[in-house]
Amino acid sequence: MPVVRSDLVLNILGGGPAGLAAAYYAGKRRLAFRVYEAGEEVGGNCRTLRWGDFLFDTGAHRFHDRDPEVTAEMRLLLGDDLLEVHSPSQIRWNGTFIDFPLSPFDLLRKLDWPSAARIAGEVFRARVRGTSTPASFRDRAVAAYGETLAQTFLLNYSEKLWGEDPSRLSPEVAGKRLRGLDLGTLLIEALGGKQRKNAHLDGAFLYPRYGIGTIFDRVAEAVGPENIACGSRVTRLVHERGRIRRILVNGNLEIDGATVISTLPLTVALRQLDPPAPAELLEVANSMRFRHLVLGVFLLDRPRLSANASIYFPGEQPYTRIYESKNRSAQMAPARQTAVVLEIPCYADDAHWSMGEERLQLELRDSLVREGLVRDEEILGFRSVRVPFAYPVLEVGFEEKARLVADYLRSFQNLHLLGRSAQFQYSHIHDIFGQARSTVREIAGSQPGRLLPTA
Template identity: 25%
Template sequence: MQKSDVVIIGAGVSGLIAGIKLLQGGKSVNIIEKESEVGGQCRSERFSVKDDEYRFDYGGHRFITNNKELLDFVEEILGDNLLVSQRSSVILHKNRVYDYPLNLANLLKKAPFWLLFGAFIDTLKIFLKFTKPDDKSFESWIKSRFGKTLYDNFFAPYTHKLWGIKPSKLSADWAGQRISLLDLKDVFKRLLFKNKNSVRTYAKSYRYPKYGFGQLPLNMAKKFEELGGKIFVDTDVSAFEYDENRIKSVVTKDEVFEAKDIISTMPLNEMSSKLGYESGLKFRSLRFLCLALDMEDFSPYTWQYVSDFELLPTRIQEPKRRSSYMSPVSKSSIMLEIPCDKGDDIWNMDKEELLKIVKADLKELNFDIEDKIADSFVFETEHAYTLMDIKYKDNRDRAISHLNRFENLVIAGRQGTFRYIFLDTAMETGLMAAKMILGDSEITKDKIFNHRNEKEVIETKSVA
């Protein structure tokens, strides 16, 4: 039996920052982590090729915030190992490379005439208000703001590939919070009148740990343990003992944890299921195919978005563009993100078959690097993206309502709150959960669940 004031489920950055805050507030804290190491979605993997070491993150993480308190915390945790990096992104579409954000000269140079003409006609319809904003789905949101031409060529194939469902079945929320420009009117105003305001979801400068994003949770875990906290890795929650309105204990295979308060960052669908309610919420998974390259540079870009539906990856990342320490001197690497669902053909595909497909896709994209591949590695994450389908809001609300009946349970984190949010927002939910337990009466469970639920994301309003 392990007893403490608070039990935290999940040793990702949200759970760790909550634990640190609670320990500083005088509470005793145990953290339960399912995996063999801390970090959750913010881990980094290391692979060796002969005497060389390559590092890869679980996705495209970067640290951007407008929260001075949070920035000071991360700077303290990482010290001189917190770098300032510059983002450079492009869209790969039908063997053309388009700048991101949109650039008039690049569009005129690269886009075929029929695409430009179609976008121009769509813009006229929007300017003349023949087309009005429609927020029923992702498809209607994009078509009513960007027109059918750009939807059919850019948004629809990429979105279908990323989420695994038709855009007509996807909530408009994802578009409203993630699409950089408001509509085609905004695009053309920005291009024609050289609007200098930053694109609203696009911050070129960001903070990044020297040795990969996994360095942040590792350092946080060290601080947590220095403060007296305990982390139990390889410890999966099997059940809860609970009555009508309180959780009495957290049960794992080898141990029982008792605490007055519980913070969970466990995926919301799994948490609600273990407490007696099937939410219907789903996550989209990712496999990462990582290639160690015997070449100094793959490209000048941090991200390359692959919009063509018939090609397997959705994004190509070159880790050394974030930090030169992610690959050996004079060598590079790339990581290809491949969306899937746990248990499907792509999830179960062996590495060699996956590599064969990706090599062919890279050639299709005019990257003939087969003789430069020193080695390849594969890893995956089950809960990469919250699947924001048309029904997700109602399903999420019902799950939250069910969990809110447990007075001593607080939910936090990206997966825990089932939110497609930035890293700083996820960390803020952990801080809020800790402050609530420490007696901050202004913080409620609903405020944590819906923290930064504004339509306009905050990436460019940053002090980082």
């Protein structure tokens, strides 16, 4: 078995956004590091794929301008290629489009009066009752929107997205989405009309000209491709006396533990420990689930499907969301044609995860045609893409399970956890860059002597 005795300060496991963000900040601090990525390319669940003249991302991604320091890094990396995009999103419901996030005036226009009156009454009562601490996502949605609206637009959708009854999902899955239909918004809209709407209803966001994956391509260039080992699957984390001593890659290459940043899914990292983790912790890990995504990509012989950044589908359709890449950047498709990406959430044992290309295309095509969104003769091509570990499933009580597993892994003195699946939290690119910055700062503080030679 070959043994690589390295002087590396940092072994970064996984070359998705978290692994690359860690490499980026390690490079800035001139720390020596190496990234081990199982796949043939970096970017994880945040890649942009090319198909002929079309570009599309592995799911509907945008960059959120929430951390000024991280946004400044993005501007540094992308320069003029970081676009400010204005593209709204909508919900497809009963053959019509409804603004998302929900907007009271739009709803009043689109719903029949009896339903609108019932909803208004429910929302008013819900808001007057105030918010006691909700026990589940269902409680939180009903408390914010009232029963009818929550059921129509949120609970059905969430059940499809997470594959779980919303009363078993944590209130945390709502993220920052359950804003926008409170009394404040109602008053703002009533007094100031559409122009006074909350900024997030306007659909403004940042996005790289050639797709979200450009961020990570640029990071990979900046940190040096020679520091990234693709095709390197971490298979075992060998520990002794409270430290990770060796890492096995592809089952045979052995790397000195040094300092480790793991961005591997939390439960995967736990199962790789050698000697194994305590049985009760492995049992906890077995009850924690990740939702995967199948993407169905259609190339269409028409200039656009819609003007939306994303369209959400709370109904019977197998997909939860359609995203049209050229509505984020014109460079993503030829002027007269477009690519749309349908997101189908599933578990690995669901039929869609292993469904053959032809059957999947038929099912999705039939649904699009039935919805009146696409005509058969417009379809130029279809392919599917698998996105594993897309979302940690935040069931009620997930915090305690995630804490138990993460605390155990963090008890190894040289092991740090970073990223969405590694921390079992619903984090985004800007969160991950912010966390990578602090993690690397902490590591650099503890190992000041080991620097790369100055260029």
